[in-house]
Amino acid sequence: MNQAFSHIAIIGCGLIGSSILHAINRYYQQNQQAKPRLHIIDNNPAHLAQAQELKLGDDYYADAAQGVQLADFIILASPVGAYASIATQIADHIQPSALISDVGSTKQTIIAQLRAILPAHCSFIAAHPIAGTENSGPSAGFANLFDGRYVIITPDNDTPDLQLQKLTEFWQNLGAMIEIMSAPRHDKVLAITSHLPHLIAYTIVGTARNLENELDSIENNGSTPDSRDVIRFSAGGFRDFTRIAASDPIMWRDVFLHNRDAVLELLANFRNDLDFLTKAIETSDSDALEKWFTDTRIIRRQIIEEKQAGQFIATENKQKK
Amino acid sequence: MNQAFSHIAIIGCGLIGSSILHAINRYYQQNQQAKPRLHIIDNNPAHLAQAQELKLGDDYYADAAQGVQLADFIILASPVGAYASIATQIADHIQPSALISDVGSTKQTIIAQLRAILPAHCSFIAAHPIAGTENSGPSAGFANLFDGRYVIITPDNDTPDLQLQKLTEFWQNLGAMIEIMSAPRHDKVLAITSHLPHLIAYTIVGTARNLENELDSIENNGSTPDSRDVIRFSAGGFRDFTRIAASDPIMWRDVFLHNRDAVLELLANFRNDLDFLTKAIETSDSDALEKWFTDTRIIRRQIIEEKQAGQFIATENKQKK
Numbered sequence: 001m002n003q004a005f006s007h008i009a010i011i012g013c014g015l016i017g018s019s020i021l022h023a024i025n026r027y028y029q030q031n032q033q034a035k036p037r038l039h040i041i042d043n044n045p046a047h048l049a050q051a052q053e054l055k056l057g058d059d060y061y062a063d064a065a066q067g068v069q070l071a072d073f074i075i076l077a078s079p080v081g082a083y084a085s086i087a088t089q090i091a092d093h094i095q096p097s098a099l100i101s102d103v104g105s106t107k108q109t110i111i112a113q114l115r116a117i118l119p120a121h122c123s124f125i126a127a128h129p130i131a132g133t134e135n136s137g138p139s140a141g142f143a144n145l146f147d148g149r150y151v152i153i154t155p156d157n158d159t160p161d162l163q164l165q166k167l168t169e170f171w172q173n174l175g176a177m178i179e180i181m182s183a184p185r186h187d188k189v190l191a192i193t194s195h196l197p198h199l200i201a202y203t204i205v206g207t208a209r210n211l212e213n214e215l216d217s218i219e220n221n222g223s224t225p226d227s228r229d230v231i232r233f234s235a236g237g238f239r240d241f242t243r244i245a246a247s248d249p250i251m252w253r254d255v256f257l258h259n260r261d262a263v264l265e266l267l268a269n270f271r272n273d274l275d276f277l278t279k280a281i282e283t284s285d286s287d288a289l290e291k292w293f294t295d296t297r298i299i300r301r302q303i304i305e306e307k308q309a310g311q312f313i314a315t316e317n318k319q320k321k
Numbered sequence: 322m323n324q325a326f327s328h329i330a331i332i333g334c335g336l337i338g339s340s341i342l343h344a345i346n347r348y349y350q351q352n353q354q355a356k357p358r359l360h361i362i363d364n365n366p367a368h369l370a371q372a373q374e375l376k377l378g379d380d381y382y383a384d385a386a387q388g389v390q391l392a393d394f395i396i397l398a399s400p401v402g403a404y405a406s407i408a409t410q411i412a413d414h415i416q417p418s419a420l421i422s423d424v425g426s427t428k429q430t431i432i433a434q435l436r437a438i439l440p441a442h443c444s445f446i447a448a449h450p451i452a453g454t455e456n457s458g459p460s461a462g463f464a465n466l467f468d469g470r471y472v473i474i475t476p477d478n479d480t481p482d483l484q485l486q487k488l489t490e491f492w493q494n495l496g497a498m499i500e501i502m503s504a505p506r507h508d509k510v511l512a513i514t515s516h517l518p519h520l521i522a523y524t525i526v527g528t529a530r531n532l533e534n535e536l537d538s539i540e541n542n543g544s545t546p547d548s549r550d551v552i553r554f555s556a557g558g559f560r561d562f563t564r565i566a567a568s569d570p571i572m573w574r575d576v577f578l579h580n581r582d583a584v585l586e587l588l589a590n591f592r593n594d595l596d597f598l599t600k601a602i603e604t605s606d607s608d609a610l611e612k613w614f615t616d617t618r619i620i621r622r623q624i625i626e627e628k629q630a631g632q633f634i635a636t637e638n639k640q641k642k
Contacts, residue, residue: 134621192529204591210590232627245617253614277523277527297567303555
């Protein structure tokens with residue numbers, strides 16, 4: 001960390017907060033430098049106890065105001081809906097010149113909120129690591145979550161260069177690649193790459209739940225009726241959606257409330273496209289279907305080329321030739 | 322295979338056909354029994370040559386009529402849209418008492434088609450292994466694709482018990498679990514567990530493609546405009562949809578044309594649910610969003626308990642604590 005920080009406070013020790021802590025600890029195991037003191041703040045007593053048991057940091061606080069007092073770097077890692085309340089709690093307790101950043105999935109609304117609450121003497125630079133899993137809580141974190149992943153930083157014209165440089169180096173030391181863009185652009189890009197996909201996954205998994213009872217009533221030619229058909233035969237595609245739809249409910253509730261306009265705009269696009277494909281099915285327009293399904297393969301190839309694809313493994317029967 | 326078959330013909334050597342061949346070969350490597358002769362039929366010369374190069378079978382044919390002549394077991398493993406044409410080609414060349422089955426993702430329409438074309442002296446029993454990956458072609462297959470996965474068999478009142486038993490044992494020897502159900506029930510279950518998820522994934526990936534140019538025009542505060550944002554930041558959820566939307570276009574075109582009614586009915590359900598969530602976002606109904614997102618976690622837990630979850634691995638940074 002080039003000695004940039006001597007006290008780091010992480011507010012919220014969930015998947016991302018605990019992964020940051022793992023990654024910081026990994027960095028200092030690999031590099032002979034004085035390790036900053038790590039202050040962990042979480043208002044959930046169970047999570048705080050778990051973080052302590054996992055020895056993720058040095059000091060543990062339920063009270064954010066107390067936890068940030070020594071910090072020259074503060075990271076908000078709670079759901080974005082809690083930012084305003086946290087900022088109000090800590091505003092009078094922040095060190096002069098402290099750098100404050102975050103990891104939230106939406107940027108425009110939270111930047112406006114935090115600028116109105118945080119004192120002028122500190123720098124707030126919003127950031128967002130594009131990484132995660134469907135698991136939540138302090139035990140979900142792991143050190144290499146950010147390796148090779150992007151962190152989007154959204155500075156503005158008032159952002160001090162030195163602070164931006166420190167934040168950039170911090171994330172690079174954790175294994176990430178940095179991308180600078182404006183907050184409006186971030187919110188639009190994330191709406192399509194993350195927020196709309198999650199909303200659609202949540203929708204379809206809900207649709208399946210509502211359907212389960214209905215399936216029991218269908219004539220089934222001798223097999224035992226079973227409301228768990230949707231579960232047992234999920235390997236045909238549905239299970240991948242359930243993974244995404246198992247993500248943290250509070251985090252995602254807040255994302256949709258905070259990036260409402262961009263999500264609603266994209267939803268309108270999605271509905272138009274769904275109308276097109278629905279009509280193609282209704283009219284048996286095989287050319288239209290085949291063309292659409294062929295075109296979508298291109299994006300997958302590009303993601304693989306960009307080394308952002310990952311791989312889905314059926315853990316019970318790992319793929320071997 | 323308990324010597325049930327002495328000549329097996331596989332028509333269509335894609336992901337499923339080649340995986341069946343791998344799994345048959347694996348079975349006979351592990352069990353000291355006389356191996357049936359494996360006849361591979363594919364009307365795509367490149368695929369046929371590839372299958373031969375991979376030594377997947379014993380005999381290779383471009384002509385289905387010729388390839389099935391010796392077979393006492395024939396498996397249709399082409400896209401379902403090609404079944405009628407294949408059945409017409411082979412009808413006069415099938416051995417008396419041969420068993421014919423398939424691996425297609427839709428059942429009601431193809432059963433009706435095949436019954437009308439195939440001769441009365443052979444038994445057709447429709448089947449569908451619930452397993453696959455997004456990869457296609459003879460080189461995509463692997464021997465343990467079916468291990469621990471379900472194969473749904475949809476017999477009717479005329480299905481001979483002995484033939485049903487042979488088909489059941491065949492798939493069990495390949496590692497699969499058997500589920501018997503009616504064709505209408507199959508089509509309904511698959512519409513929700515597989516067909517609707519694929520349609521939604523195809524839709525959203527198309528929506529993203531259409532959006533890419535639009536993103537270039539957004540003010541971006543100093544970063545280089547880049548139409549590849551959707552690709553680079555896809556780790557936030559979108560990439561999982563691209564995997565599904567990279568599946569074989571011809572196969573999926575045929576699925577939607579053959580299971581149209583069930584898919585359209587479910588699409589109506591899905592739209593209602595999407596309307597509900599859209600309205601919850603529009604009206605900032607945080608309780609409704611949180612409740613929906615919490616309920617959907619239950620299904621994920623059930624799938625994990627049922628050992629059908631699999632695991633998504635970011636191959637570039639494998640998860641280690």
